[in-house]
Amino acid sequence: MCFAQGKSDETPTIGMAVEFMDHAACAYVARDKGWFKEQGLRVSSYESYVTGMALAAALARGNIQVAYICLVPAINVFANGKVPIRIIAGTHKYGYGVVVNPHKVKSANDLERPGVRIGCVREGGPVDLLLHKTIEKYNLDPGKILGKVQRMNPPAQVLAIRMHRLDAAFLPEQWATMAEDAGFKMLLTAQDLWPQMQGSVLVVKEELIKGHPQIVKRLVKVTQKATCW
Structure with missing residues (x-):
């Protein structure tokens, strides 16, 4: 015991x-x-x-x-x-969201564009699953996205956003809202990607x-x- x-x-x-x-x-x-x-x-x-x-x-x-x-x-x-x-x-x-630089990413399809820098937690986390749900729902090419994902924890992603080193981030709350405070826009939420x-x-x-x-x-x-x- x-x-x-x-x-x-x-x-x-x-x-x-x-x-x-x-x-x-x-x-x-x-x-x-x-x-x-x-x-x-x-x-x-x-x-x-x-x-x-x-x-x-x-x-x-x-x-x-x-x-x-x-x-x-x-x-x-x-x-x-x-x-x-x-x-x-x-x-x-x-309690999760996809936040983006509104000047570079206006739709999920823009995540495929070369040069769009994406942040996410390491493999196996809830927002990593939402990353894959995004790819699945919008018929995106995994080869154009997964290879450029920068794996870092939520505070590091918010810091990278403030330093203009990310263009999109898959984040849990409260970090997604903090990214909005830094000028990013909420592109997708967990409600959009995974009902219930x-x-x-x-x-x-x-x-x-x-x-x-x-x-x-x-x-x-x-x-x-x-x-x-």
């Missing part, structure tokens, strides 16, 4: 991890409002990761039992990393469900309250 134990009559502490973006807003709200503590949940650590893929890697460690994470990396870490997690709640739908796309979820380790189901129920209750707030 990987839980840090307090006194025998106390609820065991849990390690929690979140993404450093508004996809995990309910976790940030619940922590700020003291709602985890209000439900008797003893959070021993609260780690933040810039991407869902980085968070997924952290789930392989024994000290993280709870995570607010994008659905795609959660599936990857379960299916490919064999990490025993279970999804216990959804937290939001959508599940954005992020709350996952827990199987051992937490088996050993402390009451903690799992309280986590769902707090998550629902914070999401409604």
